[in-house]
Amino acid sequence: MAKSDKRQLIMTAALQLFAERGFHGAPTSAIAAGAGVGVGTIYRYFKDKDSLVHQLCTELHQHYQQTILAELDPRLPPRERLEQIFAVLLRIFIAAPDEFRFMELYYYSSYATASASRFPEEDSIVFQTIREAREQGLCKDAPPRVLEALAWGPLVALAKEHSNRNLVVDQKIMALTVRASWDAIRE
Structure with a gap:
């Protein structure tokens, strides 16, 4: 091997x-x-288990970013781009519940705040697009980090229901959830 x-x-x-x-x-x-x-x-x-945890997060994040960028139309206005990004992420979370649970666990653990963390900050496509939408007056007047947290709410909640409680998620529910993510931050 x-x-x-x-x-x-x-x-x-x-x-x-x-x-x-x-x-x-x-x-x-x-x-x-x-x-x-x-x-x-x-x-x-x-080097150790912590390195394994950080590397796994880094590789998953890179995979998500690459998947988003491969499907994203950068010519779209920020709202449509955000909806496209949310749709891609929700599809990933629904298709790969173990990955979703791991990333959720990582994000809310001390690993994400440790100095060795490679968890994305302002370099993420989600954050950049939200910041752009806010600068254009399309979003609520709140810091981009707050807007990002609000937008993630519906996506994460649905992915948790699917992952933890086997909620069946179809295209209609996914579209509804993506719209709810935008509605959470829109002006």
Whole structure:
């Protein structure tokens, strides 16, 4: 098995265990067992479990950004771009509940505020587009961080219902939720 294959097995097992058990409930021994590798193999790829957690977040965030950018029409006005971004993110969250649970766990943990965190700040496409919409007077007069929090509310709530309670989400519900995210911040 190639080195990159073992690394990916570790990342996949870690994602699943973190999503199911949280960070403290997923020791490296369980991650190694889930990946079908020895515990020492994890340390060939990652300095420690914290590094694994941060790297997993970084790679998922990069994947989300790339997916958004591949589907985004930058010529659209900010409102339509935000709705397009929200739709892509909601699709990702619904299709990959373990990823969603992991990112949610990360965001509300000490990992996201640690100095080693690679969690995105003002460089995210969501933040940039909200800031642009606000500058054009399309959004409420609030700091972009507040607007971003308001916009995330409906998306995260629906993804949680799907992930944690098996709510069936169809295209109509997704469209309704995307509109609710925009409605939360619009002027």
